[in-house]
Amino acid sequence: MRKPKTVIEKIWEKHVVHHEEGKPDLLYIDLHLVHEVTSPQAFEGLRINNRKVRRPDLTFATMDHNVPTIHRNVIKDEVSKTQMETLKTNCEEFNVPLADIHHPDQGIVHVIGPELGLTQPGKTIVCGDSHTSTHGAFGALAFGIGTSEVEHVLATQTIWQAKPKTLNVKVNGKLGTGVTAKDLILAIIGKFGVKFGTGYVIEYTGEAIRDLSMEGRMTVCNMSIEAGARAGLISPDDTTVEFLRGRRHVPTGEAFDQLAEEWKALATDEGAIYDETVEINAADIEPQVTWGTNPGMCIPVSANVPSVEDGQSDNDKEEIKRALEYMGLQGGEPISSVAIEHVFIGSCTNSRFADLKKAADIVKGHHVHPNVRAIVVPGSHSVKKQAEDAGIDIIFKEAGFEWRDAGCSMCLAMNDDVVPEGERCASTSNRNFEGRQGTGARTHLVSPEMAAAAAVKGHFVDVRTLGVPAHN
Amino acid sequence: MEPIRKHTGLVYPLNRANVDTDQIIPKQFLKRISRQGFGQFVFYNWRFDSKGTLRDDFSLNQPKYEGTSILVAGENFGCGSSREHAPWALLDYGFRVVIAPSYADIFYNNCTKNGILPVILSDDEVQTLIKNAETEQYYLTVDLEAKKVYDNKGFEATFDLDSYKREMLLNGWDDIAVTLTHVDKIDQFEANRK
Numbered sequence: 001m002r003k004p005k006t007v008i009e010k011i012w013e014k015h016v017v018h019h020e021e022g023k024p025d026l027l028y029i030d031l032h033l034v035h036e037v038t039s040p041q042a043f044e045g046l047r048i049n050n051r052k053v054r055r056p057d058l059t060f061a062t063m064d065h066n067v068p069t070i071h072r073n074v075i076k077d078e079v080s081k082t083q084m085e086t087l088k089t090n091c092e093e094f095n096v097p098l099a100d101i102h103h104p105d106q107g108i109v110h111v112i113g114p115e116l117g118l119t120q121p122g123k124t125i126v127c128g129d130s131h132t133s134t135h136g137a138f139g140a141l142a143f144g145i146g147t148s149e150v151e152h153v154l155a156t157q158t159i160w161q162a163k164p165k166t167l168n169v170k171v172n173g174k175l176g177t178g179v180t181a182k183d184l185i186l187a188i189i190g191k192f193g194v195k196f197g198t199g200y201v202i203e204y205t206g207e208a209i210r211d212l213s214m215e216g217r218m219t220v221c222n223m224s225i226e227a228g229a230r231a232g233l234i235s236p237d238d239t240t241v242e243f244l245r246g247r248r249h250v251p252t253g254e255a256f257d258q259l260a261e262e263w264k265a266l267a268t269d270e271g272a273i274y275d276e277t278v279e280i281n282a283a284d285i286e287p288q289v290t291w292g293t294n295p296g297m298c299i300p301v302s303a304n305v306p307s308v309e310d311g312q313s314d315n316d317k318e319e320i321k322r323a324l325e326y327m328g329l330q331g332g333e334p335i336s337s338v339a340i341e342h343v344f345i346g347s348c349t350n351s352r353f354a355d356l357k358k359a360a361d362i363v364k365g366h367h368v369h370p371n372v373r374a375i376v377v378p379g380s381h382s383v384k385k386q387a388e389d390a391g392i393d394i395i396f397k398e399a400g401f402e403w404r405d406a407g408c409s410m411c412l413a414m415n416d417d418v419v420p421e422g423e424r425c426a427s428t429s430n431r432n433f434e435g436r437q438g439t440g441a442r443t444h445l446v447s448p449e450m451a452a453a454a455a456v457k458g459h460f461v462d463v464r465t466l467g468v469p470a471h472n
Numbered sequence: 473m474e475p476i477r478k479h480t481g482l483v484y485p486l487n488r489a490n491v492d493t494d495q496i497i498p499k500q501f502l503k504r505i506s507r508q509g510f511g512q513f514v515f516y517n518w519r520f521d522s523k524g525t526l527r528d529d530f531s532l533n534q535p536k537y538e539g540t541s542i543l544v545a546g547e548n549f550g551c552g553s554s555r556e557h558a559p560w561a562l563l564d565y566g567f568r569v570v571i572a573p574s575y576a577d578i579f580y581n582n583c584t585k586n587g588i589l590p591v592i593l594s595d596d597e598v599q600t601l602i603k604n605a606e607t608e609q610y611y612l613t614v615d616l617e618a619k620k621v622y623d624n625k626g627f628e629a630t631f632d633l634d635s636y637k638r639e640m641l642l643n644g645w646d647d648i649a650v651t652l653t654h655v656d657k658i659d660q661f662e663a664n665r666k
């Protein structure tokens with residue numbers, strides 16, 4: 001009998017171009033996504049060395065990180081404008097397809113890849129962005145790379161990679177009502193820490209993962225990097241196939257059915273061995289809120305903010321102390337009593353149609369708290385349109401939310417969407433690092449439902465007490 | 473990139489774990505389109521107050537660390553965003569070597585593509601170096617050929633680095649040029665897939 005293999009090993013083996021003992025493998029790349037912030041120096045490098053883009057047809061560019069989300073026709077920020085224009089010129093010069101700021105396909109790179117069907121099971125996918133792990137939801141091996149590597153992939157369509165170790169994160173049982181994929185991944189990082197995945201590619205398995213929609217799976221895989229992992233993926237199944245059916249870059253008819261069988265055959269074999277396995281029970285997980293300055297610093301919404309004394313070591317204590325100081329929190333206070341001034345629903349973690357819909361379900365018939373400024377930033381132009389067709393924009397607007405154009409926006413605040421110093425934001429994004437949403441800004445990561453509930457109440461609240469419709 | 477074989481320099485201790493690349497180079501400086509000039513912004517939010525004045529309560533600003541070229545930090549250094557601007561900023565500021573108990577993968581890789589040597593030492597060794605550098609002006613030598621770190625007072629530690637990265641750093645080679653020596657294999661791979 002054939003040795004059982006993990007999906008990771010199967011994809012890897014199909015992409016090795018060159019192998020030499022004791023060295024990293026040269027791996028072929030099927031899809032290279034490009035954005036304006038991490039690519040200019042790469043194209044510049046090509047130009048200096050008189051090199052071409054080897055496979056423009058396997059490369060796709062968009063503008064997301066610093067695009068404004070209102071008044072798109074006049075970009076006031078000269079430096080941002082230069083960066084966007086540079087991408088445009090580079091794409092023209094090197095023949096790379098580009099969805100620029102006004103293009104109907106424009107959006108956050110990790111939202112549009114799946115949306116267009118560019119992201120497919122079994123592909124190797126890279127992008128100069130750490131959240132490339134998002135595409136792993138489809139059973140693709142997808143990881144973030146630096147700008148030098150972007151240049152390398154542009155020039156050679158390959159990358160040097162040491163074969164990663166595999167880590168099985170097994171989620172047993174079912175998530176409770178009102179507990180989302182975001183809560184799940186935060187709870188995983190909270191339990192195992194922000195570096196438990198370092199050196200590994202994670203495969204998420206177990207009943208709760210199988211039950212997730214593709215949107216939920218993307219949310220989980222998206223934050224793999226927050227656990228230190230290079231990539232995170234989920235074996236393809238019928239959910240994967242159905243999501244991709246009919247998308248622009250996948251074949252139709254019989255060709256699709258045949259491909260679908262190939263995709264499903266990539267799933268990890270029964271009995272395959274991982275280098276490491278950790279387990280967590282889905283039923284134990286509550287809605288989560290981060291209290292500190294990395295995504296591992298998270299607690300259930302019913303819990304109290306930790307105190308310095310809760311630290312296990314001197315370094316730990318020091319870290320808690322610094323985080324409490326930065327966040328302006330008292331150790332021991334209930335997280336649910338913490339008042340917020342901003343709500344951001346968006347980012348590659350939680351800005352898909354399903355995310356917006358669930359947040360809208362909470363918001364419907366309520367109004368944003370008078371002390372709160374809340375914005376919704378759809379992940380792509382097409383998500384925005386879909387939401388508008390479904391009347392979701394109206395629900396948000398009537399509740400007092402601002403309804404914006406697609407982009408990364410307040411996830412990293414490179415455009416004008418900034419949280420002011422010392423103010424607090426309930427955010428559906430993925431990083432609560434110091435200064436991430438603005439210098440001195442205080443970020444609390446939550447699910448879209450929890451963000452919506454916080455917008456209405458003006459402080460964190462267990463969304464399950466508001467009578468949430470059941471979904472994952 | 474500049475080769476690195478043996479480097480002796482003044483150590484700067486940053487006794488923090490999980491230093492993310494948003495701290496190393498905040499996003500407001502990512503809009504430049506060249507690789508140069510990022511050094512002035514390194515650790516910006518720690519080095520400067522909201523008015524843009526140097527803060528004397530952040531140790532890197534102290535005169536005793538002027539001219540430092542070896543950064544020693546806590547575990548999981550360089551986590552978060554993949555921005556290569558982080559190693560560009562460190563390099564441009566003058567750092568040629570980083571020493572920590574562990575790194576985030578992408579940052580680690582990015583260092584080796586830019587001629588910064590990322591050294592992994594044990595927690596205890598890192599703590600010793602941090603203590604030394606906090607108490608006095610402390611110089612270390614890092615020898616990539618011998619894979620050793622030592623001072624002139626008896627500290628000595630060995631480290632590991634995969635042979636490919638080591639070769640690239642020792643020679644200052646351009647990755648792409650090396651890969652293009654395998655271009656026939658890439659052609660072959662593509663041909664087989666059709």
Ligand code: SF4
Nearest residue numbers: 131347348408411412
């Ligand atoms: S939404 Fe945030 S995390 Fe996602 S790609 Fe944009 S900046 Fe990065």
